[in-house]
Amino acid sequence: MVAKMIVKIDNVSKSYNKHSVIKAISLDIEKGERVVILGPSGCGKTTLLRIVAGFIHPNQGKVIIDGNVVADNGKCIIEPENRQVGMVFQDLALWPHMSNYKNLEFGLKAKKIPKMETRKRIDEIFEKVQMTQFKNVYPGELSGGQQQRIALARALVMQPKILLMDEPLSSLDADLSLTLRKEILRLQEELAITLIYVTHDREEAFSLASRIVVMESGKIQKTGTVSEITAYLSGL
């Protein structure tokens, strides 16, 4: 059976005032893959993720999500709110003035999902991330790991086709990071969602990825499986 391509990044470039951040990158991602973009700070990995999300428009090249062109040569064809892409931000970006329940409900209301359906979906996702008892608590009252779960739940409750994660575990200690990585893997498998994960941490990349994309200075240096990339990096 041929795997369905869900994201196609075609010859995408991005520059700011003549400073090139992304240099003619092409990348195909298949449905259900766990792609980790690995690279040092400033290599353009977050920019690439934000281009897929729609927050940054590439100067040239095309981005196709699930067969639809979403950005084409500097033009935003489909706005971020309509791309059906979930994202967990580096700073989590939980809305401090809303309870955890409201944080999840906000997007569903925006999409005019019926109330019954909204409640069902939120309850289910709270259960999945094991945060049911914190439904009516505010994000500021949670620990770092719990906030992480809420951010993940907020992205997943929208049932996106792709989940983007921008170094979400960078601020956590090693033990908690390990636990949450297992959680992310479990949820990804359970929901059969495509994951694009950005990190500078090799260990994190190796434990999460089904495929790793190594980036440096705005270019893809190497793409491969965990063992291929391990071999590549040890040879550097």
Next chain:
Amino acid sequence: MGKRFTLYTTIFLLIGIGLAPVLYMFIRSLFVDGGFSLRNYETLFQSDREWRLLFNSLSLAGATTLITVLLGVPLGTLFAKTDLPLKRFFTILFVIPLLVPSYILAIAWFYCLGRSGIVAMIFNADVGILTSNLLFGFAGTLFVMVSALLPVVIILTITYLRMVNPNLEEAAMLYGPWTTVLRKITIPLITPGIALAGLIVFILTLGEFGVPSFLRFDVYPVESFTQFSAFYNFNTATAAAIPLGLITLVVLIIERFFLRKKTFIFRTMGSEKKMLVVPLGKSKPFFMVAVSILVFILVIIPLCILIHKSVSISAYTEAFIRSIGSIMRSLVYASIGATCLVVFGFFLGYILARKAIRLFYAVDSIAIFLFALPGAVIGIGLSGLWNTPGTNFIYASMCIIIFGYIAQYTALGERIMAATFSHVPHSMEEAAQNVGAGWFRRLSGILIPLAKRGMVATWFIGFIFCLRDIGITMMVYPPAHDTLPVRIFTLMANSPEDVISAMCVIMIMITLLPLGGLGLVKRYIK
């Protein structure tokens, strides 16, 4: 789409309401009898009187700036960085003059130092003549302007001192005592803040109309007003206003190219650590006495004079009878003005903080230019543009006053909201967009709730500035639309002192009451 529409609509409204009248006024002054001519300007600059006015305006603005900086920086440093007792109380007292129209201070000093003032009554008529001669003219105007604008320097000094990275001071403390640290590290670090304070004081003094007019010190805004209101000579009034506009522009260009970069260098060194406090030690009583004397002279005396002069029920009854309409109008117009400033400030502040459009810098420049422009200049422009048969419904209504407020004070809201948005991570809005929320839902669900403190602050500051405004209101108010500051200004020449004093006290009270209310609400919420 909705976002671009909202932001561009706000920009076009600001240009239409604020910039268009000024440009119209300038263009119109270049045409005489239907043809292009520089006659207005030739006439203007051929007269010695105009040069004298320009000299007076610049020397008053320069001297006020110098003295407020020399006094305000040490005071701000004392209040922000030392263990001076009652420093918060002193700060509040020093800020009061900024909350009321400056000319009210001039009235208070007139009742004290005028020919038949309190000093003359205590000593004798000769002393009264001497103090009156000192009050009316450059020295008196300078003194009142210093006491009115000193809070600007104090507030900005305190604000900038709070932004200094304490690590830099701690590092310097290894090499010298506190006095050296303050002199060599702290104060040089806040130079951009001091320069900004000086700039604001210079611009506000240059555009001041009420105090010089009352104390009979001839300056440009008074000339513009006289030409416009007394002789209804639009072209001469405009020509007289243009030099002020040009000076403002030059000062702002200097600020853009010189101060702005320095401010950013300074700001990037911010730290979460608490500010270091300088122990005053044995000098504490000395500073305490010095600050008390200063606050007594600059704030307590004028306030007490007004209260003393007005202390009778009949005076307040009369004041209310004569000005109840103006009080109500002041409150209504200031509330509407403040609400408009919140709306304009919200979107323009968003543009500035998020660099939401390419020309964000130009939009900010327009708002700042209008803020810096003397109210009289904007007032003349508004009258010129809107005083046509087709637009009389605006010119003859309170709309023209509200337009004036928007034109002059939008920059305040813009800067407060930009500072507010800089504390709201961009990812908060992106997260909302990511879960499918469009612009208006992001506005109502995320941006407004997260920025509401800034919006409340903008409303109150906008309310105070609209309430105390006289420069624009005096120029544009339609018949039966006068506000309280205008009412006091027009009545004070031929009304009993106790009634005018009572009106001034009412003016101070209606300015301070909302602030007191806000303080109580904040305490209750806490």
